[in-house]
Amino acid sequence: MALRRPHLSGVVFDSVCSHSLLSTDSTRVAAESLDALASIAEGNRVLAPGIEELDDRLFASLCFSPSRSVRPWLLRNAERFGVQPHLLFTLFLGFTKDPYPYVRKVALDGLVGLSKNGVIEDPDMIEGCYFRAVELLNDMEDCVRSAAVRTVCAWGLMLVACKSETKAYWSDEVFVKLCSTVRDMSMEVRVEAFCALGKIEMVSEEILLQTLSKKVLVTMKGNKSIAQCSDEQLETSGSSVAGAFMHGLEDEFHEVRKAACHSLHTLTILSAKFAGEALNLLMDVLNDDSILVRLQAFETMHRMATFDCLTVQETHMHMFLGTLVDNDTLIRSSARKILKLAKLQKLKLFGLTIDALLENLEKHPQDEADVLSVLFHIGRNHGKFVVHIIEEVFPQMEPMSNGKLGFDSVRVAALLVLAISAPLSHERDCNIPPTIFSYAVTYLGRISQALSDVMNQNSLLEYLSQCSRSSGPYAIEFNFKVGEPCLPNANVPTYTSNEIIGSIAMPLPQKTGGTSEILSPTIKKPREAGTSLVEYQLEVHDEVTKSMNVILAKVKDIWPLVLSGFTNEVLRTLRSCREELATFTSDSHASAGVFSFTKQYIQIVKLLTKAWVNFLSSTHFPCGMGELDLVLGKLDRRLRDLKSAFIRLSEEEELHILELILVTCMLRLSKVEICCHLGTLRKLSSMMSQVEYLLRDDLLNHPGL
Numbered sequence: 001m002a003l004r005r006p007h008l009s010g011v012v013f014d015s016v017c018s019h020s021l022l023s024t025d026s027t028r029v030a031a032e033s034l035d036a037l038a039s040i041a042e043g044n045r046v047l048a049p050g051i052e053e054l055d056d057r058l059f060a061s062l063c064f065s066p067s068r069s070v071r072p073w074l075l076r077n078a079e080r081f082g083v084q085p086h087l088l089f090t091l092f093l094g095f096t097k098d099p100y101p102y103v104r105k106v107a108l109d110g111l112v113g114l115s116k117n118g119v120i121e122d123p124d125m126i127e128g129c130y131f132r133a134v135e136l137l138n139d140m141e142d143c144v145r146s147a148a149v150r151t152v153c154a155w156g157l158m159l160v161a162c163k164s165e166t167k168a169y170w171s172d173e174v175f176v177k178l179c180s181t182v183r184d185m186s187m188e189v190r191v192e193a194f195c196a197l198g199k200i201e202m203v204s205e206e207i208l209l210q211t212l213s214k215k216v217l218v219t220m221k222g223n224k225s226i227a228q229c230s231d232e233q234l235e236t237s238g239s240s241v242a243g244a245f246m247h248g249l250e251d252e253f254h255e256v257r258k259a260a261c262h263s264l265h266t267l268t269i270l271s272a273k274f275a276g277e278a279l280n281l282l283m284d285v286l287n288d289d290s291i292l293v294r295l296q297a298f299e300t301m302h303r304m305a306t307f308d309c310l311t312v313q314e315t316h317m318h319m320f321l322g323t324l325v326d327n328d329t330l331i332r333s334s335a336r337k338i339l340k341l342a343k344l345q346k347l348k349l350f351g352l353t354i355d356a357l358l359e360n361l362e363k364h365p366q367d368e369a370d371v372l373s374v375l376f377h378i379g380r381n382h383g384k385f386v387v388h389i390i391e392e393v394f395p396q397m398e399p400m401s402n403g404k405l406g407f408d409s410v411r412v413a414a415l416l417v418l419a420i421s422a423p424l425s426h427e428r429d430c431n432i433p434p435t436i437f438s439y440a441v442t443y444l445g446r447i448s449q450a451l452s453d454v455m456n457q458n459s460l461l462e463y464l465s466q467c468s469r470s471s472g473p474y475a476i477e478f479n480f481k482v483g484e485p486c487l488p489n490a491n492v493p494t495y496t497s498n499e500i501i502g503s504i505a506m507p508l509p510q511k512t513g514g515t516s517e518i519l520s521p522t523i524k525k526p527r528e529a530g531t532s533l534v535e536y537q538l539e540v541h542d543e544v545t546k547s548m549n550v551i552l553a554k555v556k557d558i559w560p561l562v563l564s565g566f567t568n569e570v571l572r573t574l575r576s577c578r579e580e581l582a583t584f585t586s587d588s589h590a591s592a593g594v595f596s597f598t599k600q601y602i603q604i605v606k607l608l609t610k611a612w613v614n615f616l617s618s619t620h621f622p623c624g625m626g627e628l629d630l631v632l633g634k635l636d637r638r639l640r641d642l643k644s645a646f647i648r649l650s651e652e653e654e655l656h657i658l659e660l661i662l663v664t665c666m667l668r669l670s671k672v673e674i675c676c677h678l679g680t681l682r683k684l685s686s687m688m689s690q691v692e693y694l695l696r697d698d699l700l701n702h703p704g705l
Helices: 006-018 027-043 045-052 056-063 072-076 085-095 101-115 121-140 142-162 168-177 187-197 205-209 231-241 244-249 255-267 270-284 291-306 314-325 329-339 349-361 365-381 384-396 409-424 433-443 445-450 456-469 544-559 559-564 569-582 589-614 625-645 651-670 678-702
Strands: 477-479 484-486 509-513 515-517
Touching: 056 072, 056 085, 072 085, 072 101, 085 101, 085 121, 101 121, 101 142, 121 142, 121 168, 142 168, 142 187, 168 187, 168 205, 168 231, 187 244, 187 255, 205 231, 205 270, 244 255, 244 270, 255 270, 255 291, 270 291, 270 314, 270 433, 291 329, 314 329, 314 349, 329 349, 329 365, 329 559, 349 365, 349 384, 349 409, 365 384, 365 445, 365 678, 384 409, 409 433, 409 445, 409 456, 433 445, 433 456, 445 456, 544 559, 544 569, 544 589, 559 589, 569 589, 589 625, 589 651, 625 651, 651 678
Parallel strands: none
Antiparallel strands: 477 484
């Protein structure tokens, strides 16, 4: 009634007290009365002092009642009644000897809660509570032992804090006692034990190393803390600690394995030698059946890398790099997160890592942004290794006679990101060919998206511009917290994506007579760029762009004719579009990108029309299978060129190109005479992944759709 009618809460509170319900002979009624008073006071804080005025002796007398259901309830709710901490300490400690296991558990939990208040400061009281909890580590009931582990940890840490002169000894003592429970018969106790071990902030290196070996080590016997023990205690302590983490990481329950990994999260930063030995075990955990355990292992390794305790050996690399192509997105992401901080000692390991990241990019194209970001960070950490890698692949990155880069666009983008990171390395003599930075401009939108956590697009363009004028050393400083480069003044224009009309992006530069003409859809006149391809002003030629859009609209309107089989009419219309397009060639430098895109798109529709007629009724006289295979091959190449030659396409335009690629794949698969079905299926799967990624990204950006 008091809760539903707050204005009556004071009357109800006084009524419960004045009618002496608390003095009833029924312990249960008295406990319910206390509960009612506490609930009313919690709803009306004005009445809170009334709870604090209750006699502590009343609470203590109720705790000693014969009702075994009331005792644990009172102990569990003791803090609600404002009982003095020292009285609570006495009650909790006393009830740890209660004959009923659930009462002992609640009493131990009460001691854990009391330890958080910091009210008990007397060393003797703390030590007495600690040793009482140690005794209960051998209790017959699982729930009591589990609570005892938490209590040993909580009061053990208090004991370490108050024993300033013998802090190291007591810290080792608590650690050893907790290790004695990691092989408990109860899974819950083992989980609590490893969780508690992860809270210890000071442990001798000898003891830590012993947890990784099932055989008692000689160094363990020389430990100062253990040396004070008797021979019998030494044997017991050694056997308790020996192989503790090995047992935990090999446990049959994934909860225990996960807890063991989590405890290493803290302990590995205490000793470099221990971290190196523990890494061997963590690498094996990467093959665990449970994804939760694997993710925890990655989290532990990431913390080790953060504190510079992660030293990856060649024996580890195969196991670790294999996770980059794992089917689970979280696993791949966690592995890449570690590589951002990793420091590799050998060029061979660095090369293996780069190859693995490129394979990740090939098999999981949806990871592109994160992979490029990792390549940038790992390149900054290994500048000289980057130079060596780029020297090997640079000849293959040079544009061919038609102005296209030799590799596929995804691989080129990855290697360009790796290359442009080298000048930001702290190492000397990390000189990259200036043209590399010029090539990177053609992937500006793609790269800036991946490096959005480091710099914005304008900063990236300014950085590439500066580096493209120098063969090194680079007078560059970069504040990664602010995200703005500190570069010498250069009259390099900046731009935003709003200045680009139609989202048709800049094609790859083409060389002419030793110099490069920058032919962009947003440039009115071609410029002589020499060795630098980035000093240009991005402006839009509206009239030409509008004309191209008119032509593209005509192409779009002929698709129903293609479906109906009017091939000749379609081809005549496309021919007319090409003739109209040819009228812009004489002075089309202003919109070369738009012109090039439109021309390629018309050619793609023409090839698709020729292929489509083979899938209509037999009255349309399809071409032979060999000719169809040839047409589909040309269509594949044209679509691949269109996809890779233009950047900053809108999501809708990218999806349209991907849909055309999917249609081509389906046409191939629907003709059983055509071979290479396996390769087509792989390509189909890859394209579907890219489509799903774009659609998911669009939903995240527009959740209301």
